Amino acid sequence: MKQLIEILEDVNPGVDYNTCTDLVDGGYLNSLSILAIVAELEEAFDIVISTVEVTPKNFNSAQSLWEMVLRLKEE
Amino acid sequence: MLPLSSYFSLLYLAILLPGTVLAYTVLPQKYRRAVLLLSSYAVFWLVSGKLLCYLLFSTISVHHIGLWLENTQLEANRLLETAPKETRKDIRARTQQRRKKIVAFGIAVQFGILLALKYGAFFISNFNELADLMKVTVKLPVPSVILPIGISFYTMQAASYMLDVYRENIPADRNLMRLALYMSFFPQLMEGPICRYSETAQQLWDAPPMRWKNLMLGLQRILWGIMKKMVVADRLNLLITEAFDNYVHYDGFMIAAAVVCYTVQLYMDFSGTMDLVLGSGQIFGIKLPENFQRPFFSRTIQEFWRRWHITLGAWFRDYVFYPISLSAPIKKLPLLLQKRLGRTYGFIFSSIPALFCVWLCNGLWHGAGWNFIFFGMYHFALILVENIMEPPAVWLAKRLHINRDGILYRCMQIVRTAVLFCIGELFFRASSLKAGFAMFKKIFTDFTLARVKDNTFFSHGADKHDFLIVVVTLALILAVGCIQERGVSVRQWIEKRNLAVRLSLWYLLILFIVIFGAYGTGYIPVDPIYAGF
Structure with missing residues (x-):
């Protein structure tokens, strides 16, 4: 989780990722930052994130992103 | 037959809407959904007459594709239960391939109808002009067709339903009437918003009591x-x-x-x-x-399009931008470009193919004409330039001690965005x-x-x-x-x-x-x- 938050802060600084729960719905992440996060997560955690996973539900908070990463790692 | 020209006509405001409200209020819940569906088809009939057959065909075919997709998956799941471990991967891959072909066929049918009806004349007349230029004596007859009302809107809804079933975001709807209501709900039939099945279908089917x-x-x-x-x-x-x-x-x-x-x-x-x-x-x-969402308060063109015709932008984002950006060949681009251009510009330039497709489709969606294509390309260029200029703008503001969140700077950005949008509208409205x-x-x-x-x-x-x-x-x-x-x-x-x-x-x-x-x-x-x- 710590590594994930570091990635988020690196890609899109200026947001409190420990508390924010509307990263997509609140407009904190735009399409470009989402693409950057996908690329960084894929490389850092050796996973493949498909289009189906790019939903506000998965990208709205660091916690939901982390849950997605864990699920994809298991698969 | 009384023609229905818009939602602001007396026929809609004084007869259709109050009539539907009255029937909806007095009838029990199980008939309310039928009232909504009948009113929806009545509105379509009053605007487009016999062209209602296009909507009916789209609804039935989309229903069938949804079931086909789901049954293919269920069949594979049954096979997987008894299949030996070493063959499971192969079964999954074959099922995925088959489902991909089914959804591609479904999309091709829906967009094929839209392309033929909406863009047929445009493509053929351009082909004729090109043939003329090349001194080839071929002259194809330019068809003159009347579009069924709202075809661009309900086709987008049909495609999003099929793609969402394919992606397993939603289950296929076995109830044809519920799907028909989702495709045709009369207030949104002519001009949207472009709804997602998961947002509206069940609400419409529940037909809540009048309050x-x-x-x-x-x-x-x-x-x-x-x-x-x-x-x-x-x-x-x-x-x-x-x-x-x-x-x-x-x-x-x-x-x-x-x-x-x-x-x-x-x-x-x-x-x-x-x-x-x-x-x-x-x-x-x-x-x-x-x-x-009050688009004229936007500070950038990107923000403007997040506030203007939101459901269209979201459709292109979810079904064009992300699938292209996350496709295997494009996915490799950021890492390749990062080495030469740095991370920020690596991502900006790697988004070009998807962004180009989105704005080409956006322009064409608005109409079959070169001015609409130009309108799309104009916004593509603006957004790309905005992305490219953002890092130096941040740097410059820092150096000059300009507060980018200050009222003056924000007002300047809002005015600039509005002026740029107005220029786009000039080409959008121009006859050619x-x-x-x-x-x-x-x-x-x-x-x-x-x-x-x-x-x-x-x-x-x-x-x-x-x-x-x-x-x-x-x-x-x-x-x-x-x-x-x-x-x-x-x-x-x-x-x-x-x-x-x-x-x-x-x-x-x-x-x-x-x-x-x-x-x-x-x-x-x-x-x-x-x-x-």
């Missing part, structure tokens, strides 16, 4: 929409039509004024229609997605791309205030009185927008006032429309602009 509060809130929003349309959009129509149709006779100031007026008209017409559409839905307790460029050129080469000085400017369909009414109404809408931007719901505020205040506000709004609405002799109401797309 007094919903009825009042819905009517309130409908009145607000009527005000935008009748007081502002219709009032500016004559001036805009005159200036765009006969631009050769007018100077740059007149053209610039017509472009600004057209942008205002388009916003008032489309957002006013959305108020009416969402208000109609609210009467039945149905929450349709918002399509506008050539006419668009000629008008744009005139703004700079033939700019004179002579018509204002001798007052002839006010004799082309909108006089001083018209402009005063438009400005006052826009000031009112702007004031409401400013309050909403601060997160305050004006409608909830009104809701909490006592009956006397609420009745007075209702009375004032109705009176305002009756007195200042542009109707009767001397006015031609603007056709529903987005219904034409």
Whole structure:
């Protein structure tokens, strides 16, 4: 989780990722930052994130992103 | 047969909507959904007549594709239960391939119909011109077809349903009537919003009971929409039509004024229609997605498109931008480009293919014409430049100690965004791309205030009185927008006032429309602009 938050802060600084729960719905992440996060997560955690996973539900908070990463790692 | 031209017609406001509300209120729940479906098909029939068969075909075929996709997956799941471990991967891959072909077939059928009906004439006439240029003696007959109303909107809904079933975001709907209602719900049939199955299908099927509060809130929003349309959009129509149709006779100031007026008209017409559409839905307790979020408060073009025609932008983002950006070959681009351009620019430049496709589709979606393609490409270029310029702009602001969140800087950004959008609208409304460029050129080469000085400017369909009414109404809408931007719901505020205040506000709004609405002799109401797309 710590590594994930570091990635988020690196890609899109200026947001409190420990508390924010509307990263997509609140407009904190735009399409470009989402693409950057996908690329960084894929490389850092050796996973493949498909289009189906790019939903506000998965990208709205660091916690939901982390849950997605864990699920994809298991698969 | 009585023709239905728009949601603002008396036929809709005085007969269809009240009739449906009445039937919906008195009938028990199990019949309410049938009332909604029958009214939806009645609206479609009144606008497009026999072309209703296109909607019926789309609904039935989409229903079938959904079931086909799901049954293929279920069949594979059954096989997987008993299959040896080493063959499971192969079964999964084969199933995925098969489902991909099914969804591709479904999409090809839906968009094939749209392409043939909407773009057939455009492609063929361009082919003929090209053949002419190359001195080839081939002349294909250019078809003349009438589009079924809302085909661009319901095709997008059909595609999103199939893709969501394919992605297993939603289960396939085995109930044809529920799917039919999702595809055709009458308030959103002509001009959207483009709904997702997961947002509206079940709401419509549940057909919630009629509530007094919903009825009042819905009517309130409908009145607000009527005000935008009748007081502002219709009032500016004559001036805009005159200036765009006969631009050769007018100077740059007149053209610039017509472009600004057209942008205002388009916003008032489309957002006013959305108020009416969402208000109609609210009467039945149905929450349709918002399509506008005060776009003229946007600081960038990207933000503008997140606030303008929101459901169309979201559709292109989810079904075009992400699938292209996350496809295997494009996915490799950021890492390759990062080495040469650094991370920020690596991502910006790797987004070009997807961004280009989105804006090409966006332009074409609005119409079959080179000016629409140019409109799309113009916004593609603006967004790309915005992305490229953002890092140096941040750096420069830091060096010059400029507060980018300060009121002055924000206002400057808002004005710049509005001006850039207006320029795009010039080409959007122009009769052709050539006419668009000629008008744009005139703004700079033939700019004179002579018509204002001798007052002839006010004799082309909108006089001083018209402009005063438009400005006052826009000031009112702007004031409401400013309050909403601060997160305050004006409608909830009104809701909490006592009956006397609420009745007075209702009375004032109705009176305002009756007195200042542009109707009767001397006015031609603007056709529903987005219904034409």
